[in-house]
Amino acid sequence: MYSYHKDGISVLTVMDRRRMKINGMYPVKIEVVYRRIQKYYPTGQDVYSDEWKELCLSRRKSKKCASIENSFYLVRDAVQHLAEKGEFNFRRLNGRLGRTYGTVNEAIESKMKVLMDEGRINSYYRYRSTLHGLERFGGRKIFFETISIRWLHMCEKFWLSEGLNNTTINIYMKTLQSIFNNALDDGSIRASEYPFGKNGYRIPPPSSRKMALTKKQIDEIRLWKGDKEIEYWRDMWMFSYLCNGINFRDMLFLKYKNIADGEISYIRAKTANSQKQCRVIRATVTPLMEEIMARSGKGVEGEPENFIFRFAKGNETPLEVSTMVRKAIASCNGAMKALAADLGIPAFSTYTARHSFATVLMKSGTDISFISESLGHASIAMTETYLAGYDKEERRRYAENLI
Numbered sequence: 001m002y003s004y005h006k007d008g009i010s011v012l013t014v015m016d017r018r019r020m021k022i023n024g025m026y027p028v029k030i031e032v033v034y035r036r037i038q039k040y041y042p043t044g045q046d047v048y049s050d051e052w053k054e055l056c057l058s059r060r061k062s063k064k065c066a067s068i069e070n071s072f073y074l075v076r077d078a079v080q081h082l083a084e085k086g087e088f089n090f091r092r093l094n095g096r097l098g099r100t101y102g103t104v105n106e107a108i109e110s111k112m113k114v115l116m117d118e119g120r121i122n123s124y125y126r127y128r129s130t131l132h133g134l135e136r137f138g139g140r141k142i143f144f145e146t147i148s149i150r151w152l153h154m155c156e157k158f159w160l161s162e163g164l165n166n167t168t169i170n171i172y173m174k175t176l177q178s179i180f181n182n183a184l185d186d187g188s189i190r191a192s193e194y195p196f197g198k199n200g201y202r203i204p205p206p207s208s209r210k211m212a213l214t215k216k217q218i219d220e221i222r223l224w225k226g227d228k229e230i231e232y233w234r235d236m237w238m239f240s241y242l243c244n245g246i247n248f249r250d251m252l253f254l255k256y257k258n259i260a261d262g263e264i265s266y267i268r269a270k271t272a273n274s275q276k277q278c279r280v281i282r283a284t285v286t287p288l289m290e291e292i293m294a295r296s297g298k299g300v301e302g303e304p305e306n307f308i309f310r311f312a313k314g315n316e317t318p319l320e321v322s323t324m325v326r327k328a329i330a331s332c333n334g335a336m337k338a339l340a341a342d343l344g345i346p347a348f349s350t351y352t353a354r355h356s357f358a359t360v361l362m363k364s365g366t367d368i369s370f371i372s373e374s375l376g377h378a379s380i381a382m383t384e385t386y387l388a389g390y391d392k393e394e395r396r397r398y399a400e401n402l403i
Contacts, residue, residue, distance in 0.1 A: 001056045002072040007083045009034050011076045013068055015052045016040065022119040022318050024048060028068055030075045032093065039090055039186065041097065042114070043071035091187025104142045105131065107179050107188075119318035130175040133159060144180070144189050152201040167206040174203060211352045212359035217345050222288070224339055233335035235292045236309075236328075237353055244283040244374045245354030248332070249325045252311040257304035259285060268376050279376040358383075 004011040010033040015026045025046040032039045045064050047055065055065055078096040082088040108131045115124040134142060137158045138151075152173070159169050177196045183189045195201050213221070222238055225231070240246050246254075249269050258264050264283045298310040307314070311324055333349045340347045348356075354375070361371050372383035 002069060002076075004076045004079070006080075007088070009079055009083055009088060011072070011079055013043075013072050014040075015047060015049070019118060019120075021046060022321075026052070027118065028052070030072055032075065032079060032090075034088065034090070037090070037185075039093075041071070041075050043068050045071075089187055090185075094186050094188060102143065104134065104144055104147065104176070104179060105140060107144075107183060108134075111179065111182075116319075121318045121322035125322070126171060126175055130172045133164075133172050134176065136162070144183060145193055147176075147180075147195055149195050149201045152195055156204065165207055166204045169204055170206040173201075177203065211346065211348055212355040213345070213348060213352060215360055217343075218356060218360070220343050220345065221339065224343065226342065227338075230335040230339055232296060233332040234339060235296050236332055237336055237350065239289055239292045239296075240350065241353040241357055242283070242286055242289050244281055244376075245357035246281075246283070247354065248329050248350055249321075252307075252309055252325060252328060254308045255304065256306050256308060258308075264289075279373075279378070281374065281376045283374070 001013040002011075003013070010031075012031045012033070014029055014031045016029045017026055020026055023046075025048055028043045028045045028047055029040040030043060032041065045068050047064070055062075055068075058065075061069070075093075075097065078093055079088065082092050082096070108127055112124055112127045112131070115121075115127065134155070137155045138146070156169055156173070159172070164172075180189070180194055180196060184191065184194055196203070218241065221234060224234060236248075236251075240248065240251055243251065243264055246266070247268070247270075250266055253269070254264065254266060258266050262285050264285055265280055267280055293308055296310070297308045298306075311328060312321075316324065329350050336349060337347050358371055358375060361374070362368070368380055368383055372380045375383060377383045
């Protein structure tokens with residue numbers, strides 16, 4: 001659409017295909033390439049794939065085209081100014097474009113805005129939680145140069161004193177590391193200011209424990225009778241378990257058109273935009289699943305576009321989708337906690353359905369390639385890693401019973 005090449009620097013307008021938004025559109029960005037390093041600067045405009053082709057070919061200037069053009073010349077002029085003075089690097093370019101961040105807080109808030117604009121709500125919440133955790137320890141103005149290896153160790157101890165587990169701390173630290181990686185790539189910080197890496201702070205590994213129920217416990221859950229609200233959420237949990245451990249985000253958006261020839265087929269929302277990990281998952285519809293759909297479903301089976309369950313409408317924003325799924329998970333987890341207490345079995349959650357599905361198959365001697373395919377994993381190695389923790393937990397549990 002627009003391009004500039006001089007002194008080994010290229011400035012281009014591109015449709016960023018790395019991540020499609022939930023509405024099927026892609027963000028238009030200004031790409032700057034220098035010494036084989038690519039940086040992207042937003043234009044604030046999104047396009048469909050066909051629309052992008054038309055914009056590139058059309059001689060008519062729409063408002064969207066004019067906005068993209070203004071963004072391009074803003075970046076190009078900044079590049080030209082620095083190149084003519086022989087001072088070009090990404091750190092100086094970011095400074096001229098106002099992309100340098102005085103504090104880590106500002107960098108995280110900027111990333112959160114991008115994630116919200118792209119509809120990546122779960123990632124948005126992860127960055128927000130990390131920011132809140134950092135601010136509880138370091139305050140509302142945390143400068144990059146303040147964060148040293150010692151600072152990170154002190155922060156880790158602070159979070160442990162709050163009662164956070166290693167899994168949460170691992171998530172927070174990896175999120176912070178990502179912010180530092182971006183700052184290093186952008187030239188906002190020097191390599192000497194990077195506290196992670198080989199000789200830097202080592203992020204604690206996540207807790208390895210994966211909760212899985214036995215077939216006997218699952219049968220007790222299936223047969224349980226009592227409070228109707230708990231029975232409803234029990235049905236939802238059982239459907240998740242039987243449907244290859246489908247997560248609630250995918251389950252709540254299943255439609256009757258996903259059912260064909262006695263199977264439910266779906267693609268995980270988590271991997272839908274990933275060419276490497278996108279897999280069609282197929283689960284056999286069992287008689288119990290049919291009963292649950294009859295009891296708890298809302299649609300008419302003859303209408304393919306009807307959602308199976310009563311939650312989704314189809315016109316939700318990414319934020320509304322995330323809120324709906326979170327509420328459903330919280331309600332189910334609360335009900336399952338009460339059910340577990342009544343049965344006298346370990347407390348379990350929606351995540352346990354997926355772990356239990358994989359473990360029950362493994363213990364029954366099912367071929368690991370089938371388990372891998374059923375879970376939608378990209379490789380058998382991923383499934384082996386996923387299942388590895390269970391044997392360790394079993395060994396630990398058996399050891400505790402020796403005395």
